Amino acid sequence: NAGVTQTPKFRVLKTGQSMTLLCAQDMNHEYMYWYRQDPGMGLRLIHYSVGEGTTAKGEVPDGYNVSRLKKQNFLLGLESAAPSQTSVYFCASSYSSRQGRSYNEQFFGPGTRLTVL
């Protein structure tokens, strides 16, 4: 099993450009997440999804959009990149419990380092 994979690993954008980050998981997880990691700030949740076709806002959603058209994929889009979006982006996934509540550990991808000039 590949676990959680992210594409691309590195990207440099100019201000105003758009791009999509792809996350894929092969563990049949219901839940998927996008985080950004900035120095001294830990990981902050951008958006998350509790199932195919559903998405919700996290802690820092502005400037990002997401889609979960297939259970195994979770896409993060930047429509008009800004220098403040320079960061390392992590995708994660986790199981959901039968009761619909889950505190299972999240499995993380290797990250995408994005620089916006």
Next chain:
Amino acid sequence: AQKVTQAQTEISVVEKEDVTLDCVYETRDTTYYLFWYKQPPSGELVFLIRRNSFDEQNEISGRYSWNFQKSTSSFNFTITASQVVDSAVYFCALSGVWEGGATNKLIFGTGTLLAVQP
């Protein structure tokens, strides 16, 4: 409000020393989970442990041990006989529930950078 505080920004030790990483949390939930993740220089996040709020037994796994104390809202992580390979950023995290009931929210601390010198 839910919050995780890792007051130690950076720790430097010499190989074979024991080191404890502190984690203090705040939550109003009666049921919650605490986690530790490791982020080595290669960048990926590796899950280390999950502990639920009803289980205050200490956990030991090889050179790693965890001390959960509800009375002080702490979940500290000790590495015994540290090795260079332990050099990494370590994150403590707390589970939470999103508004509307969606689950599996994780609130991360800001991390502690551990440098183990040979």
